Amino acid sequence: MSTPQRSFTCLQCRLRTLPRPPRRLFHSSSRLQADAPRPSVAPKVSIDVKHIRQNAALHEQNCLERNYKSQSQYPARINTLFEQWHVYQREARSLRERNNRLKLQLANPTTLRDEDSEEVQRIRQMSKTEIIDEAKILKDQLSKIEEKESALTTEIEALAVAIPNLTSDETPRGNDPTVVGYINDHPEPDPAASDRVWRSHVHIGSELNLLDFAGAATTSGWGWYYLLNEAAQLEQALVQYALSVARKRGWGMVSPPSMVYSHIAAACGFQPRDQNGEQQIYNIQQNASDVGRKPELSLAGTAEIPLAGMKANTILEESNLPMKRVGVSRSYRAEAGARGVDTKGLYRVHEFTKVEMFAWTAPSTQSSTEVFDEMVSIQTEIFTNLKLHCRIIEMPSTDLGASATRKRDIEAFFPSRRPKDDGWGEVSSVSTCTDYQTRRLATRVDIRTMGGKIAFPYTVNGTALAVPRVIAAILENGWDEARGEVAIPEVLWPWMDGEQVIKKKTC
Numbered sequence: 001m002s003t004p005q006r007s008f009t010c011l012q013c014r015l016r017t018l019p020r021p022p023r024r025l026f027h028s029s030s031r032l033q034a035d036a037p038r039p040s041v042a043p044k045v046s047i048d049v050k051h052i053r054q055n056a057a058l059h060e061q062n063c064l065e066r067n068y069k070s071q072s073q074y075p076a077r078i079n080t081l082f083e084q085w086h087v088y089q090r091e092a093r094s095l096r097e098r099n100n101r102l103k104l105q106l107a108n109p110t111t112l113r114d115e116d117s118e119e120v121q122r123i124r125q126m127s128k129t130e131i132i133d134e135a136k137i138l139k140d141q142l143s144k145i146e147e148k149e150s151a152l153t154t155e156i157e158a159l160a161v162a163i164p165n166l167t168s169d170e171t172p173r174g175n176d177p178t179v180v181g182y183i184n185d186h187p188e189p190d191p192a193a194s195d196r197v198w199r200s201h202v203h204i205g206s207e208l209n210l211l212d213f214a215g216a217a218t219t220s221g222w223g224w225y226y227l228l229n230e231a232a233q234l235e236q237a238l239v240q241y242a243l244s245v246a247r248k249r250g251w252g253m254v255s256p257p258s259m260v261y262s263h264i265a266a267a268c269g270f271q272p273r274d275q276n277g278e279q280q281i282y283n284i285q286q287n288a289s290d291v292g293r294k295p296e297l298s299l300a301g302t303a304e305i306p307l308a309g310m311k312a313n314t315i316l317e318e319s320n321l322p323m324k325r326v327g328v329s330r331s332y333r334a335e336a337g338a339r340g341v342d343t344k345g346l347y348r349v350h351e352f353t354k355v356e357m358f359a360w361t362a363p364s365t366q367s368s369t370e371v372f373d374e375m376v377s378i379q380t381e382i383f384t385n386l387k388l389h390c391r392i393i394e395m396p397s398t399d400l401g402a403s404a405t406r407k408r409d410i411e412a413f414f415p416s417r418r419p420k421d422d423g424w425g426e427v428s429s430v431s432t433c434t435d436y437q438t439r440r441l442a443t444r445v446d447i448r449t450m451g452g453k454i455a456f457p458y459t460v461n462g463t464a465l466a467v468p469r470v471i472a473a474i475l476e477n478g479w480d481e482a483r484g485e486v487a488i489p490e491v492l493w494p495w496m497d498g499e500q501v502i503k504k505k506t507c
Contacts, residue, residue, distance in 0.1 A: 269403030
């Protein structure tokens with residue numbers, strides 16, 4: 001009995017073809033978290049392990065700058081495992097060569113090379129039974145080595161997937177963001193000399209019958225809310241206004257699903273828990289009969305996830321890039337309620353409407369930066385016309401998620417947040433992720449200008465408008481204490497039945 005010859009396969013190729021074990025990665029975890037088996041429908045992951053191996057120090061430093069302390073050990077671990085894999089490869093090659101000589105001796109002894117070598121001479125002296133017995137032993141030894149090789153490649157892949165994207169040179173290192181600009185003037189340039197009365201949106205919403213938190217707490221729990229009357233109108237007006245701005249810039253509209261496979265969310269860089277170990281994603285409970293048989297589902301924390309997944313397992317045409325989409329969806333965040341003052345009112349909630357921009361670009365920094373800047377321009381136009389005082393900040397390395405190489409936030413001034421962060425609160429952001437997401441979603445592009453080379457496009461995502469926070473900012477900044485009313489931004493009038501202010505109803 002003989003075993004068929006196995007051709008040599010490099011580690012990079014094995015990593016691309018082996019089944020991928022599922023991993024849920026936790027920002028601060030000291031170990032990788034195993035899940036149910038990765039579903040067969042999941043896109044094939046293609047991490048550039050070679051780059052990590054050859055630039056281990058760079059990736060280690062990058063992890064430390066992002067405060068991914070556990071992951072900073074992974075590049076060195078990958079190199080150690082790779083060396084072990086090479087040892088097994090050499091052992092397996094030696095066994096296969098021996099096995100091939102045994103097969104030749106059985107099939108056609110005259111074809112054996114190196115006739116004068118001691119090994120060949122010993123093989124020629126073996127009986128057929130001895131050759132078959134040794135071949136069985138070799139087969140068993142090869143099988144055990146291949147199991148060890150497979151375990152190594154699986155661990156290497158899991159470690160590589162957990163390593164965050166490399167950080168852009170535009171990103172400040174450390175904990176402090178850089179202010180790069182402002183939108184509109186401060187409503188009170190000299191607050192100390194002003195007698196203006198500020199109110200929180202919670203107070204205003206109660207006065208004008210716009211918000212109901214108590215009813216939502218009874219219905220759904222803490223962190224949910226009802227928008228009533230003009231507040232509900234404001235939500236629709238803001239959505240339509242944001243969409244109109246994006247559409248005029250040539251962005252195609254999408255109405256995405258709010259439920260996604262959990263492995264799609266993970267591929268986009270959204271992890272079940274944050275660095276504090278707090279739950280971030282709502283997972284849909286499966287029937288006992290479906291566990292391990294059907295892919296797990298989650299509620300999307302942002303339309304970025306279903307929009308990115310829309311082109312999973314797809315080859316895009318270079319001529320169609322950049323491909324720019326804008327979508328409206330409900331977004332679900334499980335972590336609301338763990339941020340102290342942030343948990344009051346509409347600022348941090350479990351469910352909200354959001355207008356999201358998402359784009360695939362050519363795989364170059366220049367192409368992705370052009371779209372990045374366009375998204376910031378759209379956001380700036382929106383908040384300029386909403387008459388909200390905002391600042392644009394380049395976020396530091398410690399604030400970046402796993403997928404982003406660079407991120408800018410727009411923060412609006414909230415009078416109710418003056419005790420915290422001088423009143424600033426995030427209302428929008430834009431991130432560029434290079435090929436982090438497309439490598440994990442098997443989204444590729446056919447580069448015709450390079451002879452049909454298949455590459456991974458870059459992705460850029462940005463929030464055009466997160467509705468509840470913007471409603472809160474409009475209520476607080478537009479409040480007139482003397483009149484007991486809120487001024488509605490003029491750009492929203494067409495969707496507010498012509499109403500210019502929100503005031504208390506007399507009936």
